[in-house]
Amino acid sequence: xxxxxxxxxxxxxxxGQNVTLSCEQNLNHDAMYWYRQDPGQGLRLIYYxxxxxxxxxxxxxxxxxxxxxxKESFPLTVTSAQKNPTAFYLCASEPGTGGVGAFFGxxxxxxVV
Amino acid sequence: QKEVEQNSGPLSVPEGAIASLNCTYxxxxxxxFFWYRQYSGKSPELIMFIYSNxxxxxxxxxxxxxxxxxxxxxxxxxxQPSDSATYLCAVNPGGGNKxxxxxxxxLKVEL
Numbered sequence: 167x168x169x170x171x172x173x174x175x176x177x178x179x180x181x182g183q184n185v186t187l188s189c190e191q192n193l194n195h196d197a198m199y200w201y202r203q204d205p206g207q208g209l210r211l212i213y214y215x216x217x218x219x220x221x222x223x224x225x226x227x228x229x230x231x232x233x234x235x236x237k238e239s240f241p242l243t244v245t246s247a248q249k250n251p252t253a254f255y256l257c258a259s260e261p262g263t264g265g266v267g268a269f270f271g272x273x274x275x276x277x278v279v
Numbered sequence: 280q281k282e283v284e285q286n287s288g289p290l291s292v293p294e295g296a297i298a299s300l301n302c303t304y305x306x307x308x309x310x311x312f313f314w315y316r317q318y319s320g321k322s323p324e325l326i327m328f329i330y331s332n333x334x335x336x337x338x339x340x341x342x343x344x345x346x347x348x349x350x351x352x353x354x355x356x357x358x359q360p361s362d363s364a365t366y367l368c369a370v371n372p373g374g375g376n377k378x379x380x381x382x383x384x385x386l387k388v389e390l
């Protein structure tokens with residue numbers, strides 16, 4: 167089945183630790199995105215990538231890092247520099263033409279304890 | 280000015296009524312427009328897309344686009360309690376630019 171998979175679904179982290187969220191897609195999509203969503207809020211763009219080995223900062227990139235070594239994978243690292251990392255993280259992908267919309271994974275809920 | 284703007288709501292409609300959700304965008308060159316539905320605690324799901332001026336119907340949903348006014352809307356006919364969710368408008372400016380989301384409108388369909 168084609169789709170976009172995020173793991174884990176729930177993640178707990180101690181303050182001061184880095185953590186990596188996984189996002190894998192088998193839709194052959196060129197573009198991939200990471201968003202953060204806080205309770206009752208909209209989506210805020212962290213990073214996006216439109217091609218392998220290239221990515222751009224979104225609106226709230228500070229404290230986060232990404233890589234795009236393979237078309238299928240776009241992992242997000244939440245570093246200790248991110249002061250308030252507890253949130254719902256959503257990964258999405260869309261074809262390079264951008265004409266059919268983006269498809270989301272199920273999300274990862276990160277809690278700092 | 281935000282790139283994509285939506286009224287946050289909540290928009291309350293009685294069951295069976297028409298719900299009208301609105302979105303405006305700033306990039307006049309935008310080419311494709313999307314509506315997503317997001318239930319609480321879940322990820323957004325794509326429900327409609329539209330590229331051309333006018334109306335596009337899919338079941339109980341109708342998307343309307345007016346590029347001259349930079350306005351896109353979503354009508355939900357015969358609203359059901361299961362339609363209660365947040366509806367996100369998204370715009371793709373084209374030319375390799377990133378997809379941009381509005382902050383969403385919360386819809387409540389009341390019995």
